[in-house]
Amino acid sequence: MNEAPQISTVDEACTFISCWFGLKNDLVGSQIALPFAAPQAIETVNRRLGRLWLEHGNIGIFDSQDTLISPHRYQVLPNGIVPLIWENQGVWGCGFRPEISAKLWVKGDWPDDHSETNAWRPTQDVVETAVVFVMLSNMVWASIDCAMDDKDEKPAGVDRLLWNFAPWAGFSGFWTNNEKTLIRMQGSGWGVTAQR
Numbered sequence: 001m002n003e004a005p006q007i008s009t010v011d012e013a014c015t016f017i018s019c020w021f022g023l024k025n026d027l028v029g030s031q032i033a034l035p036f037a038a039p040q041a042i043e044t045v046n047r048r049l050g051r052l053w054l055e056h057g058n059i060g061i062f063d064s065q066d067t068l069i070s071p072h073r074y075q076v077l078p079n080g081i082v083p084l085i086w087e088n089q090g091v092w093g094c095g096f097r098p099e100i101s102a103k104l105w106v107k108g109d110w111p112d113d114h115s116e117t118n119a120w121r122p123t124q125d126v127v128e129t130a131v132v133f134v135m136l137s138n139m140v141w142a143s144i145d146c147a148m149d150d151k152d153e154k155p156a157g158v159d160r161l162l163w164n165f166a167p168w169a170g171f172s173g174f175w176t177n178n179e180k181t182l183i184r185m186q187g188s189g190w191g192v193t194a195q196r
Contacts, residue, residue, distance in 0.1 A: 007163040007174075010041045013132045014048035016162070017139050019180065020196055021059055027051040032071045036098030041128040042071050042084065045135070060142030066134050081105050081120045084127065085134050094130040095120065102126050111168045133166045136174050140185045143194035158184050158193075 007013050018025070029050015032038050038046075045068070052058040053070035062068040067086045074082050076098065085094040092108035104125040108118055140146060162183070164173025175184040185192045 006161055007132065007136075010044045010128050010131055010135075011048065013135050013163070014045060016180075017049070017061060017135060020139060020143075020183070021061075023049070023059075029053055030072070034071065034074060036076070036082075037101055038071045038074070039084070039096055039101040039127040039131075041102075041126075041131045045131065046071060061135055061138050064138040064141035066138065068131065068134050068138070077120075079120060085130055094127070096127050102128070104130055129165055132163060136163060137185055137192075140174075140183055140192050140194045143183070143196055145195040147193055148191070158182050 007016060017023070018027075027049050029046040029052075032043065032046055046053075049061060052061055053072065062070070066088050069084050069086070071084075074084070076082050077095075080097050081095040082098060083093050083095040087093065087108070090108075092106060092110045094110075095105045095107070096103065097105065104123045104127050105120050106112065106123055107120045110123070112121075112123060158175045158177045160176050160178065162174040162176045164171065166173075172186045175186065176182060182193065182195050184194075
């Protein structure tokens with residue numbers, strides 16, 4: 001039995017995504033040239049899959065559902081925040097402050113006590129959590145056989161928890177099967193299932 005280990009880092013998420021899509025190993029992005037340090041999670045993504053930010057017609061790891069902004073396009077807002085993720089309808093965003101690049105800042109309808117405000121605010125979470133969530137959810141949406149599933153439970157045959165650290169209440173995580181051919185994103189009354 002080939003048990004899928006649970007993902008705990010951006011690097012492990014990149015490995016799973018690479019295997020899922022059969023990506024080659026030479027996808028190192030171009031050097032990130034900014035007047036400030038990018039978060040380590042973004043440096044890791046750039047080192048593992050960064051060329052996908054630059055290639056037209058990529059498989060959608062960075063923009064199938066929500067957009068993980070290329071570090072080559074980062075801009076510091078007047079309030080000192082650098083946006084790094086935008087939800088597909090602009091309902092929420094994630095960013096960081098260059099001086100403390102690991103801490104996650106959010107805006108809009110993020111699941112915290114201030115989701116009704118549209119101002120950027122710090123969270124207790126780190127950038128890595130949001131990056132892994134967005135990459136895995138984009139992976140599901142970018143898969144060849146992707147379907148919405150209204151059942152609020154994991155499907156039969158998918159019994160390996162892959163990752164469940166997202167901050168949303170009711171998010172049960174990403175699940176896979178032993179063969180790693182089926183993935184399920186489940187929680188909050190909705191679900192998406194994809195096969196490769």
